[in-house]
Amino acid sequence: MSITEKILCSKSHEYLLEEDEHYTVGLTDYAVEQLGDIVFVELPEAGTEFKKGETFATVESVKAASEIYMPVSGKILEVNETIADAPETLNEDCYEKGWLVKIEPTGDDSELADLLEYEDYKEELE
């Protein structure tokens, strides 16, 4: 099963991947493509808590700074140090190597209601 079959996507182009004990959050390939060359990613500290929809990171592309929102409420467990050093990883591989944070969800499942499966998300974009 490819990774895009397992993720849920927000309308603001973040994805959520459910793993054993946590969620992995990143940017969709569409978002990365739109941003163009990514040169800097500002990530939160582990342990910080965010509500669904809050800005938890900022991605700087050559063109502009873009805020990244939490697809669900959660506590940051881990941030991807690779992209702090090599932000271009996001352009190259936004799902496997270029994830942003791993979170422990703090909200309930109703927060997933407005997230879309990848196929539906792609359709929405057209």
Add this chain to the structure above:
Amino acid sequence: MVKETYLHDKHVALGAKMVDFAGWHMPVQYKSIIEEHKNVRENVGLFDVSHMGEVYVVGKDAEEFLNKIVPQDISKLTDGKAVYCQLPNRKGGLIDDLIIYKLRENTYLIICNASRVDEDINWMSLNQRGYTINLDNQSHNLSLLAVQGPKAIDLMHKLGYTADQDSFSIIEANLLNIPMFISRTGYTGEDGFELLVINEYAEYLWDKLLAEGKEFNIMPVGLGARDTLRLEAALPLYGNDLDENTTPVEAGLSWSIPKDKFEDYNGKKVITEQLENGAPKKLIGLKMLDKSVARHEYEVYYKGEKVGAVTSGGVSPVLSANIAMAYVKNIKEICTGAVVQVMIREKLHDAEVVKRPFITKRNRVKS
């Protein structure tokens, strides 16, 4: 309504990302801003800059009229030469910046910013009284293609160009059997050419340049890289670094203004006073000391005090650092080597004041 250049369909066919810029639907990038940028520094890039404005000033008082509206000395401009100019209002603030080309006696061509064509025409019309001149806005009939980079000259030679042109000069010529103006100007900090043709020739010329340029690794370049290229070269962008409340002295453009110009011109009183005694604010170059990116309007601090704001900021692909230009209070201590702070998302980030342009021929060889 958003306007399209005659090359619009070419950009779309090349897969460019299109954006609205100054009322025009323009390519911001074809592949990657960084790749396009580097290719202009190393090889050659092709830009569609047909959104720019072209205005002819013709008539027996053309020189006198131009001398009235710019601080530069138009009397010193000889046939076939060009000069970088500003268009100040009566208080010295800038309505636009432009290049004026002297085509021949009594005939001048102004190339100005797309976003300012209407304001420029309006301002020139207001100043026209008493001068026997004709203002002829040809922007809608002309396309402008820029060929920029160290290999631009090789490509031009391959196309049959044989003229020996200095920087900031213009000739009328036939290239590929197309009548055109060829000027040795640009907005990248590289050697290069700008080719001005009537719209009907634009597509053919574009295709030819891309095809014949293959052996020189030509790439089409969008507005994204145009912005990063001009920032590295510390060339001001109207609307970011220049506006009606900023004088050319404040903008660090004193080098372009002759101190001995006899004729009166709009804003002369303020501009000459500032040339002598300094201006309340000054433009500085900044290099971020961490990976953060300074952007337009971010605040600048020095020793805890807010002293100004960033006007242009972004990435320097050549330096692999982030750079910016900012206006700050004209304090002596804020000079090359000093460290200031830029407020980015409520945090202060250190930035070093550095010389402009950010890149020179020398540090490019090193990088």
